[in-house]
Every structure is written in C-alpha cells, then in structure tokens.
Amino acid sequence: MRTLILDERDDRVIVTLNRPAARNAINAAMIDDLHAVCDLLERVPRPLLLTGAGGAFAAGADIAELRARDRDKALQGINSRLFDRIARLPMPTVAAVDGYAIGGGAELAYACDVRLATPATVFGNPEPGLGILAAAGACWRLAELVGRSVAKQVLLAGRQLPAEAALACGLVADIVAPEELLGAAHRLLDRMTAWSPAALRLTKLVLDAPGVHPLADDLAQAVLFETEDKHDRMTKFLERRRRDSDA
Structure with a gap:
C-alpha cells in the first residue's frame, strides 16, 4: 500500500489514510489502494474501520489531478465508483473522523455506514467554488443522511458542519476526544462482531436496498431463520432468561 496503512485482523480490517503531508488528500494512488482493500473485503467479508493519519481524515481530492481530468475522465466516475463500492461492502463500515473531511474526503466518510467524530472534526463540500460539483455521492448521499435542507446548505451555500x-x-454517531477516537471505534466494532455475521450482512443489504421492501425483508429473514447460528443464539437467549427467572 503506497498511501494506506493496512491492519488486517481476523474479525476486522483497519485502514488509515496515510498522506499526512497532503492532509490525506485522495489521489489516484489512494484510489487504487482503496480498491485493493475492497477486493480484500469482498473476498473475505469483515467490518472496516477507516481513519486518517496526522490529525486529518481527508482534506479533499488531489486538486492538481482533478484539474487535469477531462469530460471522459468525469464519465468514468473515478471517485464515485470507488465510494459506491465502499458503501456496498458486505459488512458494516465505520469512519473515525478527526479533523477535516472536506470534498472527496467528506464523500468518503458519507459512504461509510457509521461515522464517529472528535471536537476538531469538520465536514464540508466546497466543490462549486472550484467550478465542479460534489459528484462522488454527496449530491444524493448527504441528503439521505441529514435531509435535503441541511444538504442544500452544505452543497449550495458552502456551510461546513463542525x-x-x-x-x-x-451525520455522526458520537463525538469523542481525539485520543479516544480509535478506542471508541473499536468498541463499536466489538459490538458488531459479537452479533451474527450473516444477520449483519443481510440487514445491511436490506437496509440499503432501494424500493424492494417488504419482499427483501421477508427473503432475507427466510434465509436467516434456517441458519444454525440463529437457532444457537436464540437458544442461549432463552436459557439465559430461564436462569434469570429461576434466580
């Protein structure tokens, strides 16, 4: 990995964006590295923890590279295809955001399932000031996360969200001190990994599925109802409740 620090564990993968001299701005090399992470997590599904080095999450995309992109590059959706792939990873994703998450960095955080912040965290999408739009998901994903009114304030009026x-x-689940950020993110993942992997995976799939409810809910539940994991977990729950009632 040229631009990331990868910590691969049995029950999770931790990725640190690591271009601190550029405040972790997303360039072509980082895009390639993040695609490699997606390859890994699609082959062996595990939760992802995504964070940034040096007191910043990602302060935008590499402007020099963006300036050189033309219409054909825009139509390739270089950033948007990556962020959509991250959003569609089979297991939950958590963004631990310290400092700036601006432009493409904000869109990367929006693509994750849950975000944690520190008091120094700032989200923003100033792309129109550079003559472009936030075309890697913010124009629709941010509205889903915070509502159309706040999204328009950010995308049209340049409002930043501290x-x-x-x-x-x-937009974020909690605010914690910078030194506690990774610990809080790992505790969140600990709760997730204690649950049924199949149930987590199908819950995320159904939750993100557009306009197919309640059929998707029923089909996913039908699959889970037949798993040994479901039977074992419910048996343990009933046994625990029985012991509590007898005590």
Whole structure:
C-alpha cells in the first residue's frame, strides 16, 4: 500500500489514510489502494474501520489531478465508483473522523455506514467554488443522511458542519476526544462482531436496498431463520432468561 496503512485482523480490517503531508488528500494512488482493500473485503467479508493519519481524515481530492481530468475522465466516475463500492461492502463500515473531511474526503466518510467524530472534526463540500460539483455521492448521499435542507446548505451555500452540528443532524454517531477516537471505534466494532455475521450482512443489504421492501425483508429473514447460528443464539437467549427467572 503506497498511501494506506493496512491492519488486517481476523474479525476486522483497519485502514488509515496515510498522506499526512497532503492532509490525506485522495489521489489516484489512494484510489487504487482503496480498491485493493475492497477486493480484500469482498473476498473475505469483515467490518472496516477507516481513519486518517496526522490529525486529518481527508482534506479533499488531489486538486492538481482533478484539474487535469477531462469530460471522459468525469464519465468514468473515478471517485464515485470507488465510494459506491465502499458503501456496498458486505459488512458494516465505520469512519473515525478527526479533523477535516472536506470534498472527496467528506464523500468518503458519507459512504461509510457509521461515522464517529472528535471536537476538531469538520465536514464540508466546497466543490462549486472550484467550478465542479460534489459528484462522488454527496449530491444524493448527504441528503439521505441529514435531509435535503441541511444538504442544500452544505452543497449550495458552502456551510461546513463542525462536530456538534454533525451530531445534531445525525451525520455522526458520537463525538469523542481525539485520543479516544480509535478506542471508541473499536468498541463499536466489538459490538458488531459479537452479533451474527450473516444477520449483519443481510440487514445491511436490506437496509440499503432501494424500493424492494417488504419482499427483501421477508427473503432475507427466510434465509436467516434456517441458519444454525440463529437457532444457537436464540437458544442461549432463552436459557439465559430461564436462569434469570429461576434466580
């Protein structure tokens, strides 16, 4: 990995964006590296923890590279295809965001399932100031996360969302001190990994499925109802409740 620090564990994968001199701006090499991470997690599904080195998450995309891109490059959706792939990873993804998540960095965070922040966290999408739009998911994903009114304030009026505002509108799940950020993210993943992997995977699939409810819910539940894992977990629950009632 040229631009990432990869920590692969049995029950999770931790990825640190590692271009601190550029505040982890997303360039072509980082895009390639993140695609390699997606290859890994599609082959062996595990939760992903995504964070940034050096007190920043990702302060945008590499502007020099963006300036050189033409219409044909735009139509390839270089960033948007990657972020959509991250959003569609089979297991939950958590973004631990310290410092700036701006432009493409914000869109990368939006693509994750859950975001945690520190008091220094700031989200923003100033792309129109550079003559472009936030075309890697923010124009529709941000509205899904925080509502159309707040999304328009960010995308059309240049509003930035510091940590408290991001928490108030539901963009982040919690605000923790910088030194506690990774610990909080790992505790969140600990809760996830204690649950049924199949149930987590199908819950995410159904939750993100567009316009197919309740059929998708029924089909996913039908699959889970036949698993040994479901039977074992419910048996343990009933046994625990029986012991509690007898005590």
